[in-house]
Amino acid sequence: MKKVVYALILSLVVVSGFVFANRGSQHEAAEKPTPKPLTDAERRVQEEWDLTPAGIAFKMWEASPEGKKVYAAEAKIRKHIKDYTNMEAVVTSLSLPPGSKLGFGVMARVNGEDFILRFDDDPQQLRSLKVADRIIIRSHAVSHAPKYAYPIISGEYAERDGEVIYKHAPRKDGC
Numbered sequence: 001m002k003k004v005v006y007a008l009i010l011s012l013v014v015v016s017g018f019v020f021a022n023r024g025s026q027h028e029a030a031e032k033p034t035p036k037p038l039t040d041a042e043r044r045v046q047e048e049w050d051l052t053p054a055g056i057a058f059k060m061w062e063a064s065p066e067g068k069k070v071y072a073a074e075a076k077i078r079k080h081i082k083d084y085t086n087m088e089a090v091v092t093s094l095s096l097p098p099g100s101k102l103g104f105g106v107m108a109r110v111n112g113e114d115f116i117l118r119f120d121d122d123p124q125q126l127r128s129l130k131v132a133d134r135i136i137i138r139s140h141a142v143s144h145a146p147k148y149a150y151p152i153i154s155g156e157y158a159e160r161d162g163e164v165i166y167k168h169a170p171r172k173d174g175c
Helices: 002-031 040-050 053-063 065-083 124-128
Strands: 087-093 105-110 113-118 134-138 141-143 152-154 157-160 163-167
Touching: 040 053, 053 065, 065 113, 065 141, 087 113, 105 134, 124 163
Parallel strands: 113 152
Antiparallel strands: 087 105, 087 134, 105 113, 134 157, 141 152, 157 163
16 A cells, blocks of 8 residues: 555656646746747838838948948847846047937947947936046947947946946836
């Protein structure tokens, strides 16, 4: 009788182990969202834009050495952007490239690459930055444009010497 009870308990333990192991792998697979495929209408719009002069110029820029350099710099910080983690930056210039229309920003070096660090508003605390200042930044977004030879980081948080000097204010409309 004892052997039957032990055999049943052992089989129950083994089966529950398989159930929990399978459950864990399903959660891991479910956490990674798959990109939603484009609809036919979206695909047509994309193809039409690719044939416009602006689309052709953008594709040429992407294939150029300048475009590849911008994409390579973006790739170096992609994990920090995705995870919204701290990046150490060194301010290299207090002014943006000539002709830029990005609002307030500075040039900064992150992971050995130069970036445009732009802010949505004009915070007075950031006016105190100097060249060679080391700051900690966080962001959810990095973008690029053929007009600029550098990727553009949208600054959402900045800290210098352990003191928060900028924190993006939440939107007033709640979104």
